[in-house]
Amino acid sequence: MEPDVSIESGCMIRIAVVPIGRIPQAELREYVSMLVRHSRVELSAISSFYTEHQKSPFAHQPWDTGSLRLKFIIGGGIGGSPWEDFQSNRKILAVIGLCHCPCSPDLDLVAEQFSATCKDPCVHNEVRFSCWRSSRFNVSG
Numbered sequence: 245m246e247p248d249v250s251i252e253s254g255c256m257i258r259i260a261v262v263p264i265g266r267i268p269q270a271e272l273r274e275y276v277s278m279l280v281r282h283s284r285v286e287l288s289a290i291s292s293f294y295t296e297h298q299k300s301p302f303a304h305q306p307w308d309t310g311s312l313r314l315k316f317i318i319g320g321g322i323g324g325s326p327w328e329d330f331q332s333n334r335k336i337l338a339v340i341g342l343c344h345c346p347c348s349p350d351l352d353l354v355a356e357q358f359s360a361t362c363k364d365p366c367v368h369n370e371v372r373f374s375c376w377r378s379s380r381f382n383v384s385g
Contacts, residue, residue: 252313253315253333254331254333255313255333256313256314256315256333257312257313257314257315257337257338258315258317258333258334258335258336258337259314259315259316259317259336259337259338259339259340260316260317260336260338260339260340261276261279261316261317261318261319261339261340261341261342262319262339262340262341262342262358262361263319263341263342263343264341264342264343264348264354264357264358264361265343265344265347265348265353265354265357266344266347266348267342267343267344267347267348268344268347271344272342272344275342275344276316276318276342279316279340279342280316282314283313283314283315283316284311284312284313284314285311285312285314286310286311287305287306287307287308287309287310287311287312288307288308288309290312316340317336339361339362341354341357341358341361343358
């Protein structure tokens with residue numbers, strides 16, 4: 245049996261979280277704790293990107309009561325599981341790169357490092373790059 249597996253594991257979207265550049269351990273723990281607070285997203289807080297005239301595959305979702313459950317795989321785990329072709333809940337569907345701007349002020353270099361991390365041959369899915377700067381009290385895009 246794989247460690248950290250429960251009956252709820254099958255309904256979670258797996259997201260790899262990787263440090264990019266130099267991040268002090270205390271800061272990394274703080275950033276991860278801020279991220280993990282968002283492991284459940286209520287569907288009522290988001291909206292489908294489909295318009296009325298399109299046939300949405302999400303039409304029968306419980307938008308009023310349902311939620312997205314996210315499982316953050318800290319430190320990578322990008323290589324995935326040998327079972328992911330048979331059990332899609334084991335696939336890493338996204339990658340989030342964390343950087344600490346005081347230690348990595350060159351965001352172009354951070355973007356290149358993150359892009360290189362996402363081009364790992366073990367990552368099967370297309371990963372889109374977004375760079376967000378963050379301080380403890382302000383998040384901007």
